[in-house]
Amino acid sequence: MAQVITLKDVASEAGVHVSTASRALNPETRSVVNDETAGRVLAVAERLGYRPHPLARGLRTNQTLTIGMIVPDLMNPLFPPIYAGAEASLRDKGYSLLIGNDDDDPVKAKAVMAALLERRVDGLILATAHLDFALPAALNQEMVPTVLVNRTTDSMALPAVIGDDDAGIGLVVRHLVGLGHAAIAHVTGPTAVSTGRIRREAFARWMDSEGLAAEPALVVEADAFRTEAGHAACDRLLDSGVSFTAIVAGNDLIALGCYDALTERGLSIPDDVSVTGYNDMTFIDRVNPPLTTVSLPYEQMGAAAAQTLLVMLEFEEWQHDVVDPSAKLQPSLVVRDSTGPAPAG
């Protein structure tokens, strides 16, 4: 009697990640895998006699063809490209996208998730994970494939499509150092979420590698990734009396809050203080002054999260390790008018 060959067996034999094997085997995603690898996977699959599981989710009749997505803030322009990218990819496969909003509140997140599960969504895309987030037991029991997007968790137990925030912060720190800045402040986002914490840690690391100490007094945390929270945090920084010539903001909205706080005190951007953001959100190129920021392909990020979920839905044997955790989307620096040479003296 023949042994049942799983996707994992094929991946292992071909020496590739499960997600790569899955993409190579699917004619519609094969083009994203390099030809040599795809050829090797197909050869292995043929040799081992691999067949997709007959109970593959795609063949089930009780599917709703609906995917739920939860975002922390419907008004933050960061998210529309992410769910536009996800929606387009899902629509191509006949899926619809349910969007919920949890106001970045873990308690509300559970309620929204419960509401989506009652609607028997086939899968979930979560853009709201806090670092201590764990899937509710109900979600494990019902085997609802779940993918994180933009943020990951401490446990890294769930596949997550995220950007390389360490590299992104490296880009802005080196840009500012190149302009002669040494006293660089960091207004972080909430460090209870990965984007806040990873960027803060990266800031310390990159300052260090540039031979500059990240003084504790120069790092303040905003309560939320929002303009008002950035404004309040920058006020605290200015009130503390510590001196600095540049601010690395945790995201673009926090940067706009810094604009407001600096402007209120008669400080000019970038003549007195340079400011950088993170996300390159829609219209941030048109604010005054246009913001120097870190750009990520967010539509692609949403599409990748959807693709990952589709892979998980396609195979009964999906595993949470279907995403290669080392594959992060690479950021680029967009230099605009909010950064300039460090003021003399």
Add this chain to the structure above:
Amino acid sequence: MAQVITLKDVASEAGVHVSTASRALNPETRSVVNDETAGRVLAVAERLGYRPHPLARGLRTNQTLTIGMIVPDLMNPLFPPIYAGAEASLRDKGYSLLIGNDDDDPVKAKAVMAALLERRVDGLILATAHLDFALPAALNQEMVPTVLVNRTTDSMALPAVIGDDDAGIGLVVRHLVGLGHAAIAHVTGPTAVSTGRIRREAFARWMDSEGLAAEPALVVEADAFRTEAGHAACDRLLDSGVSFTAIVAGNDLIALGCYDALTERGLSIPDDVSVTGYNDMTFIDRVNPPLTTVSLPYEQMGAAAAQTLLVMLEFEEWQHDVVDPSAKLQPSLVVRDSTGPAPAG
């Protein structure tokens, strides 16, 4: 045998609109009706022996507690407040919101709508209606309550929660005339949708009432409510050689396109040309120069669309006339730095 008393009977006897009667009878929406009216409706309901229909949709067991919403452009910052408002109102009642995107394409709209109907949504909110839009036969048959938001149709056969665009254009035209402008151009949105056409008609009417002719050469139509389309339309206006000192743009994105076209030709805003927008979308107060525009309570618009739908879902006997068509949300003018006195000579 007692006659069955309907909501319409109560409304008619109390001399109020069906939607008013419905709100007065629902303890949770009663506060939006004035006390005297609510008292009269309740008295009439008691006297006639009115009881909500036992098959009211809210009591049905086959409901999915899911509402579908279709928007024309997920990346336009106009829509997040609308669906944030709708989502919050629906969530309060245990409903989730499915969001679809049709790229403002009526053919794609039909496909997205079909996908939502397959998911047996309890109701639909459409922000995408073209003027010639009619509900597909399937939608009538299945009696899926549908509410339009932001845009209405020629037939006005569906309830629509919209702004008073005639009043909004009146505000900008009178503002510009007050600044001494006489040669005022209008870069319209697509006139196949109500917001484009109503604003264009209002422009002609208000120019006329101010004693200024809206010269045909001064009115050009953008292909879409998007920046690039506004840029192209403004280029055509500038190429035509007609002279003007102000532009009334069909929406904020078209206004940004006009900014780009004017700036490319070395024209200064507002010293050479004043520009107005429509929507007061998020962050438009931060562009350079900050845009003078028409503001509408879009979150409230989304909430009102959801409330209307909830009323329709609550009563078996709902009718498409549940919304009072004369009740439009009132706009206000937000004057910023993109408008100034007409240049001399």
